[in-house]
Amino acid sequence: MTAITAARRDTLGRRLAGRRDVALALGVLVVLTLVALAAPLIAPHDPVDQDLLHRLEGPSAAHWLGTDESGRDVLSRLLHGTRVSLGASLLAVSVATVCGVPLGLLAGYLGRGADLVLSRVADALLSIPGLVLAIAIATALGPSLTNAMIAVGVVYAPGFYRVARGATMTVRGQTYIQAAITTGCSTTRILWRHVLPNVGTPLIVKVFLTFGYAILAEASLSFLGLGVQPPLASWGSMLKRAVRYLEQEPMLVVLPGLVILVAVLAFNTVGDGLRDALARRDREPS
Amino acid sequence: MSGAEQARGGGASGQEQRAGGLLEARGLVKTFGRRPAVRDVSFAVGAGETLAIVGESGSGKSTTARMLVGLLRPDRGQVLLDGDDLARLRGRALRARRKDLQMVFQDPLGSLNPATRVGASIAEPLLLHTGLDAAARRDRVAELLRQVGLRPEHADRLPRAFSGGQRQRIAIARAIACGPRVLICDEPVSALDVSTQAQILDLLAGLREATGFGCVFISHDLAVVRLVADRIGVMRGGELVELGPAEQIYTDPRHKYTRELVAAVPSLTARRGSHERS
Amino acid sequence: MTAEQVLEVDGLSIAAGPVPLVHDVSFRLRAGEALALVGESGSGKSMTALALLGLLPRGVAVTAGSVRLLEPGDPSPLDLVTAGSRTLADVRGRRVAMVFQDPMASLNPSITVGEQIAEVLRRHLGMGRAPAARQAVDLLGAVGIKEPGRRAGDHPHTFSGGMRQRAVIAMALACEPAVLIADEPTTALDVTIQAQILDLLVRMQDELGMAMLLVTHDLGVVAGTCHRLAVMYAGRLVEAGAVGEVFDDPAHPYTSALLAAAPENAMRGRKPQAILGTVPAPGEPPPGCAFSSRCAHALPDACDTAPIELVRSGSRSVRCARSAELRELQELREPAEATP
Numbered sequence: 001m002t003a004i005t006a007a008r009r010d011t012l013g014r015r016l017a018g019r020r021d022v023a024l025a026l027g028v029l030v031v032l033t034l035v036a037l038a039a040p041l042i043a044p045h046d047p048v049d050q051d052l053l054h055r056l057e058g059p060s061a062a063h064w065l066g067t068d069e070s071g072r073d074v075l076s077r078l079l080h081g082t083r084v085s086l087g088a089s090l091l092a093v094s095v096a097t098v099c100g101v102p103l104g105l106l107a108g109y110l111g112r113g114a115d116l117v118l119s120r121v122a123d124a125l126l127s128i129p130g131l132v133l134a135i136a137i138a139t140a141l142g143p144s145l146t147n148a149m150i151a152v153g154v155v156y157a158p159g160f161y162r163v164a165r166g167a168t169m170t171v172r173g174q175t176y177i178q179a180a181i182t183t184g185c186s187t188t189r190i191l192w193r194h195v196l197p198n199v200g201t202p203l204i205v206k207v208f209l210t211f212g213y214a215i216l217a218e219a220s221l222s223f224l225g226l227g228v229q230p231p232l233a234s235w236g237s238m239l240k241r242a243v244r245y246l247e248q249e250p251m252l253v254v255l256p257g258l259v260i261l262v263a264v265l266a267f268n269t270v271g272d273g274l275r276d277a278l279a280r281r282d283r284e285p286s
Numbered sequence: 287m288s289g290a291e292q293a294r295g296g297g298a299s300g301q302e303q304r305a306g307g308l309l310e311a312r313g314l315v316k317t318f319g320r321r322p323a324v325r326d327v328s329f330a331v332g333a334g335e336t337l338a339i340v341g342e343s344g345s346g347k348s349t350t351a352r353m354l355v356g357l358l359r360p361d362r363g364q365v366l367l368d369g370d371d372l373a374r375l376r377g378r379a380l381r382a383r384r385k386d387l388q389m390v391f392q393d394p395l396g397s398l399n400p401a402t403r404v405g406a407s408i409a410e411p412l413l414l415h416t417g418l419d420a421a422a423r424r425d426r427v428a429e430l431l432r433q434v435g436l437r438p439e440h441a442d443r444l445p446r447a448f449s450g451g452q453r454q455r456i457a458i459a460r461a462i463a464c465g466p467r468v469l470i471c472d473e474p475v476s477a478l479d480v481s482t483q484a485q486i487l488d489l490l491a492g493l494r495e496a497t498g499f500g501c502v503f504i505s506h507d508l509a510v511v512r513l514v515a516d517r518i519g520v521m522r523g524g525e526l527v528e529l530g531p532a533e534q535i536y537t538d539p540r541h542k543y544t545r546e547l548v549a550a551v552p553s554l555t556a557r558r559g560s561h562e563r564s
Numbered sequence: 565m566t567a568e569q570v571l572e573v574d575g576l577s578i579a580a581g582p583v584p585l586v587h588d589v590s591f592r593l594r595a596g597e598a599l600a601l602v603g604e605s606g607s608g609k610s611m612t613a614l615a616l617l618g619l620l621p622r623g624v625a626v627t628a629g630s631v632r633l634l635e636p637g638d639p640s641p642l643d644l645v646t647a648g649s650r651t652l653a654d655v656r657g658r659r660v661a662m663v664f665q666d667p668m669a670s671l672n673p674s675i676t677v678g679e680q681i682a683e684v685l686r687r688h689l690g691m692g693r694a695p696a697a698r699q700a701v702d703l704l705g706a707v708g709i710k711e712p713g714r715r716a717g718d719h720p721h722t723f724s725g726g727m728r729q730r731a732v733i734a735m736a737l738a739c740e741p742a743v744l745i746a747d748e749p750t751t752a753l754d755v756t757i758q759a760q761i762l763d764l765l766v767r768m769q770d771e772l773g774m775a776m777l778l779v780t781h782d783l784g785v786v787a788g789t790c791h792r793l794a795v796m797y798a799g800r801l802v803e804a805g806a807v808g809e810v811f812d813d814p815a816h817p818y819t820s821a822l823l824a825a826a827p828e829n830a831m832r833g834r835k836p837q838a839i840l841g842t843v844p845a846p847g848e849p850p851p852g853c854a855f856s857s858r859c860a861h862a863l864p865d866a867c868d869t870a871p872i873e874l875v876r877s878g879s880r881s882v883r884c885a886r887s888a889e890l891r892e893l894q895e896l897r898e899p900a901e902a903t904p
Contacts, residue, residue: 184414342757480782483827509827551784554832
């Protein structure tokens with residue numbers, strides 16, 4: 001049965017690219033990332049430059065997507081908002097990863113007491129509605145996007161903890177971990193060199209799926225006024241201000257809403273695609 | 287059998303009289319829950335000697351092997367390496383001592399980290415136990431790969447690029463990297479094709495000859511250990527029911543269970559009656 | 565008096581996409597006969613066995629050949645390669661049964677052993693609930709399970725490995741199939757249990773008069789269990805014949821090397837001889853004999869340039885360019901000391 005694996009040794013990347021929806025979603029993510037990095041270079045106007053003489057105007061040669069209630073260029077605000085929204089989501093996902101993964105590795109590897117204590121804490125965190133906890137933390141720390149997204153990261157940490165712990169528990173029983181012990185590796189070295197590289201793939205899937213949620217969380221918090229503070233723009237804060245002018249200029253709501261939808265969909269599609277591709281690979285006889 | 291074989295057999299029975307060996311198990315006991323897995327097992331292995339522990343599943347042979355290398359702590363009893371009780375060692379001191387006591391596992395794919403190139407796997411003990419720098423480690427890995435019948439350029443590949451027999455060679459290269467005094471082999475050929483088994487057994491015998499390590503060879507198969515063992519211990523239900531020179535186990539088994547085991551080895555000369563005549 | 569043929573495999577070829585795994589394999593099975601299909605991993609023996617019942621994994625398919633299931637008096641035998649899934653489902657377990665290496669994988673862990681056997685009887689033979697349950701207990705007794713009445717109500721996890729395989733055999737034999745395919749049935753078992761299970765298979769085969777195809781890598785298992793054997797290497801049959809003839813006088817260097825590599829040789833004071841090198845990867849078949857790169861007797865030009873044909877003479881067949889001269893020189897027999 002080794003025969004088949006050897007014969008069809010195609011890479012994960014090739015497999016992902018084979019699915020059209022996943023390829024498209026990956027393309028969207030690449031574009032969004034480039035936009036976030038290059039926003040100051042490609043934005044036609046300063047996103048906070050007000051022009052009260054041209055408020056709530058429709059698309060024109062000067063303002064391709066029109067202007068908002070303060071006469072600011074909507075396209076430029078969307079481009080800069082991409083930077084803010086993705087940056088904020090990245091922060092939340094990073095916090096969740098840094099808090100959740102090492103603890104998950106430790107709990108999964110050591111088992112017993114450490115696992116019991118850490119898992120109870122994770123369960124407690126999970127039992128609180130995520131956004132409510134984030135709002136509570138953000139209120140306590142003061143309204144700033146950084147604080148809010150750190151809070152979101154803490155809320156997502158148990159998810160990473162669980163994935164890391166579960167994957168580690170499977171890996172722990174593998175012979176190569178025992179081989180590492182008999183070779184004389186310390187626990188830190190075993191976790192870092194032998195466990196982490198083999199639990200990486202489910203964690204990457206988790207990162208993509210969580211990124212989608214983080215974008216929604218950022219939008220929600222900013223919509224509630226707990227996120228990005230004016231005059232800076234994120235997709236969520238644009239939505240919040242635009243709702244007031246829904247009847248006069250519906251495009252102001254539709255545009256950021258659409259961008260959020262596309263971004264979240266893209267992250268989820270790539271995450272799902274990765275998971276399916278990995279599941280197929282694992283099912284195959286080795 | 288060759289003269290050397292005979293000589294080894296003689297030496298083995300001499301060693302049995304000795305009080306201790308290089309590696310000694312003294313009264314090992316291990317119980318899982320309420321089920322006793324190993325009850326009061328004692329034996330010793332000398333330098334350059336191979337002791338085979340033979341038994342079926344549930345006999346406690348693998349549990350014994352895991353206690354020998356310190357993957358499991360015995361409930362009672364001691365594992366002595368050069369007279370030092372391994373169970374007394376903890377942390378850094380225990381890890382340092384592991385270099386003298388290495389293990390080869392049954393599943394040659396499972397015992398190699400699938401995400402690590404084989405060169406790095408083989409170099410790991412060198413990194414942990416020797417002061418060799420990166421270049422010296424690379425040279426040593428190349429030498430080890432050659433020693434186990436592979437090529438130095440294999441170091442850059444991942445385990446899945448190799449066949450079962452080649453993977454077992456890699457695992458052996460890792461186990462002998464730091465020149466262990468004792469090698470514990472837990473069913474090292476039972477996951478391999480018949481045509482490859484003899485290759486690996488030859489390799490192990492050659493390495494033992496060259497480096498003089500003592501060897502504990504765990505197996506379920508009396509035929510496999512026939513040519514590698516100086517002495518054989520037969521385990522059943524957690525007990526060592528018989529321990530003696532290899533030749534005697536085959537020709538004059540004392541315990542009833544040993545006789546059953548010897549009889550169960552399939553014979554290549556057995557024939558089934560023709561169905562057409564029956 | 566030749567027993568009637570029950571299974572006829574003709575020119576069977578199997579491939580995973582563009583990669584050929586099994587090439588042009590043919591053999592016959594007669595009632596009451598046990599044929600061993602022998603080879604190393606990657607030889608294609610398991611794929612061949614799986615193909616007989618349409619059980620090939622996804623992405624692997626039969627590309628040529630036929631598998632005919634014959635029945636006395638049936639003028640148009642059923643071809644299992646072209647048969648639809650419903651026909652196959654009806655054949656499996658009723659006319660052709662299979663026993664796999666891992667008995668736990670063949671048993672449903674949440675249903676009692678007795679119920680699982682009874683279910684086969686009810687589905688294939690249309691038996692009622694009570695008679696099926698009684699028959700299941702009888703079957704468990706027949707395969708050597710003590711206190712079958714009580715054990716029938718137990719779940720598989722309470723059985724030992726050997727007992728599980730007995731239960732799987734009971735389930736396979738429930739409908740008294742014409743053919744039993746056993747794929748490495750004892751590889752996962754202990755040595756003493758292995759001997760018991762092989763004895764059981766031989767006994768049941770004699771009692772039911774069915775044909776058996778035993779797929780194994782272990783020649784020690786073949787010796788006392790099978791009447792004939794077919795040796796596969798790199799997806800092709802390289803030698804076939806009666807067990808006694810092939811073991812005593814192998815016609816292919818690979819068969820000879822396999823015999824010399826068997827660990828059981830050590831029990832007769834012979835050192836098992838390793839076969840050097842490795843099996844060629846599928847998809848990269850050498851132009852000539854696939855074994856030539858590992859063969860001690862291979863000659864340039866004669867062995868490694870053109871495909872070697874399978875040559876039949878009587879009940880033996882062999883695929884080797886040098887077989888005749890090597891046998892003449894007694895190069896392929898094991899060194900004297902004569903077998904009994």
